[in-house]
C-alpha cells in the first residue's frame with residue numbers, strides 16, 4: 599500500500615473510531631501559488647458529520663464543508679499532488695506524511711492531543727419558533743414539521759423577526775408578567791409574523807399578550823381568525839380595515855411589516871398617537887417620495903437613472919421617517935434585519951419611546967434640510983402629524 603493510501607486509511611479509521619482531531623496539509627508543491635495550507639476538522643451540520651476544509655490562501659481563508667464521502671474525493675488529489683506534508687492528529691497517535699519528489703514516508707509519534715475537540719462547529723441554529731401547529735396551518739411547515747420547499751426564506755424571516763423583538767423586549771419595561779402587552783400589527787397579511795409574535799410573547803415569555811392584526815383583505819382576515827381559533831390563541835384576532843381608519847387606543851407595540859408605501863406612514867403615525875413604547879416597521883415600495891422628488895440640478899446625474907432614483911427615494915424616505923419619529927419622542931435605529939439573500943425588503947426602523955424628548959426642533963430642521971437637498975416637495979408622514 600502506498601504511503602498516501604496508508605495515511606488515508608489512518609484518517610478514515612480515526613473518524614470511524616472518533617479519535618480524529620485535525621488534519622493539516624502544508625508545503626504546497628506550487629510555492630508561488632496563493633493556497634498555502636489546508637486545515638481539516640470534523641463538524642456536525644444538521645446533525646450529519648461533515649469535514650470542514652479551511653483553504654488558507656495568502657490573503658484570505660475559504661471554508662468548504664463536505665460530507666465524509668465527498669471529502670475523501672477532495673482530499674486525495676490534495677495529498678497526492680498539491681501538498682508535500684500532511685499532519686494527521688488523532689488522540690491515539692500523530693502521523694506525519696512527507697513527500698519529496700518520488701519518495702514519500704509516513705511516521706507515527708505519540709499523540710499531541712489527549713481529547714478530541716468539541717464538534718460544536720455545528721452551525722445549525724436553534725430557532726425561537728420551531729415546529730408549531732399554526733405554521734403548519736399557515737402552510738410554512740409540512741405535517742411532520744419540516745419547512746416546505748418554497749418557504750425556507752419565510753421561515754428564516756419569521757425567526758429573525760422574533761429574534762429582533764426578543765432583544766427589544768428583554769431590555770424593556772414591557773418584559774413583565776404584571777402588565778398586559780397590547781400589540782397591533784398593521785397590514786398583517788397572511789399573519790405569519792403575527793402568529794409567531796403571539797406565540798413568542800404569550801407562550802414563551804408568558805406575557806399577558808393581546809395582538810390584533812389589521813388587514814384590508816377579507817380572505818386573509820377570515821383565514822387568520824380561523825387558524826387563531828383552531829390553535830387556541832385566545833387573545834389573537836384579525837380585523838378588517840384600512841390602517842388609516844383603524845381606531846387605536848393606548849398600545850404598547852406597533853408593528854407594520856412590509857405595509858405598502860404610505861401605509862407604513864399611516865402605521866407610524868397611529869403608533870406615535872397611541873404612545874406605543876415600541877414601533878417596529880419594515881417599509882416597502884417607497885413611491886410617494888419618489889414621485890414628489892423635483893428636478894434637482896445637483897443630483898441630476900444620479901436621479902436620471904431610474905434604479906438610482908428609486909434607491910435614493912427609499913433611503914431619503916426612511917431617513918425622514920426616522921427623523922420625524924425622533925422629533926416625536928422616539929429613539930430610532932435603522933438596520934437590515936435579515937440578509938438580502940432571503941428578501942430584498944429587509945430594512946427595519948425601530949423606534950423606542952424616549953423618557954425625555956429634549957430637542958425635537960433639531961430633528962425637524964434636519965428633515966427640512968434633507969427635503970431641500972433632495973428636491974422633495976413633501977413627505978406623507980409629515981402631513982399625518984401636523
Ligand SMILES: C[S@@+](CC[C@H](N)C(=O)[O-])C[C@H]1O[C@@H](n2cnc3c(N)ncnc32)[C@H](O)[C@@H]1O
Nearest residue numbers: 785786787813814839840841855856857858861
Ligand atoms: C406585503 S404584505 C405583508 C404582510 C405581513 N406584514 C408580512 O410582513 O408578512 C402587506 C399587507 O398589507 C396589506 N395592506 C396594504 N396596505 C394596507 C392598508 N392601508 N391598510 C390595511 N392593510 C394594508 C396588504 O393587503 C397586504 O396583505
